[in-house]
Amino acid sequence: MTRLLRRKNAILFPLLLALISLVTACSNSTNVEDMEDSKSVSESPEDKIPTTVQIPPPTPEHYVGDLELPVIGATGFTSVQLELKEAASLESETVQLLDAGTAFEILQEDGDWWFIQNEKSTGWVLHKYCFINLPDVIPSIIYDNTNTYSAKYVSSGKSIPNITGEQLYQGKTFNKRLGKEEFIVPVLYSMSKKIHFAQQYALADGNSLLIYEGYRPFSAQQAIVNELTKLAAADFEVAAGISSSPWSIDWFIATNVSNHQVGYAIDVSLAKVHSKEVIVIGNYAVNEITDYTEYTMPTPIHELSLASATFEKPVTAVSATAWRGNQLADNMNEAAINLQTYNTKAGLTPLASEWWHFNDLDALNEVKDNSSDGGYVLTKVYSVVPPSKNN
Incomplete structure (x- = not known):
């Protein structure tokens, strides 16, 4: 068992x-x-991605300052040969000499100085001797520089041979900041701020400035002088229109370097705004005129004769106050008077012989010691979208 x-x-x-x-x-x-199932669940790709909070982009706001957009990212130009400095000081080392008419991007502003760059140079320049491209900083203005594609110049209603309808110089290119083809319209930096105020006065009345020209190359001006002089010699009516006492040809087209070459003048008309929309440039909201009609002015723009006179008689062009109290010419209409009001309220001075012409004598006085002779054509821009105010 x-x-x-x-x-x-x-x-x-x-x-x-x-x-x-x-x-x-x-x-x-x-x-x-x-364990494998647990590991598979706990180590899924979704669990490895850290949780992030999506921050919405900032709401575009209107820029608060002396212009419609910041100067940072705008295109500037040297109006004369300038020393490029290592720092924002006259005592700083000079990096190089920049030729008159050099274009650049503005990176920073510090007092009287701009920190600038282009593909060849980086450094500091005194901005009082520099132009700024108006469309970059006042995009609500209507720009139409006809001299860059079909000049409107006539005299006593008669075409000027080799000028009327001709391209006098190049001045339009693609502007990355604005995202479109736009005219290059340079003026001295300090003048741009007064033009901005004039535009705000116009917009408040449902109007807009219509700028035909700022800086004008001396070569273009000399061509106009030469052809107008020849026409006047052959046509009595034209001669009378530019030289009847107390006027002379210099009142209508300067025979020497003019305020347009120095950069303290604009040729401007007035337009009635029919529609506009808010667009965004960078993180800034700005107005863009989408439909307008130019007012009927005393004459067409660039009619070089006494028919375009602002006042009954000449008034010195180098006084900011001499024009006040002078008798307006008979053909100065309401639109021309409104245009004059907007610009003079902003600190600009009218020219006695041309209803469309306004000067900034303060800007002139700033550069009297070293002013532009207009010996260059400005054809390039470095304009980029301005950084947000938080950058």
């Missing part, structure tokens, strides 16, 4: 061990699978 039990145990014991091993293996397999 004892022997029989031993034999049974000898058979059952290995079977029991095998059963225990099988159960243990199944249990381990299940645990591994559970």
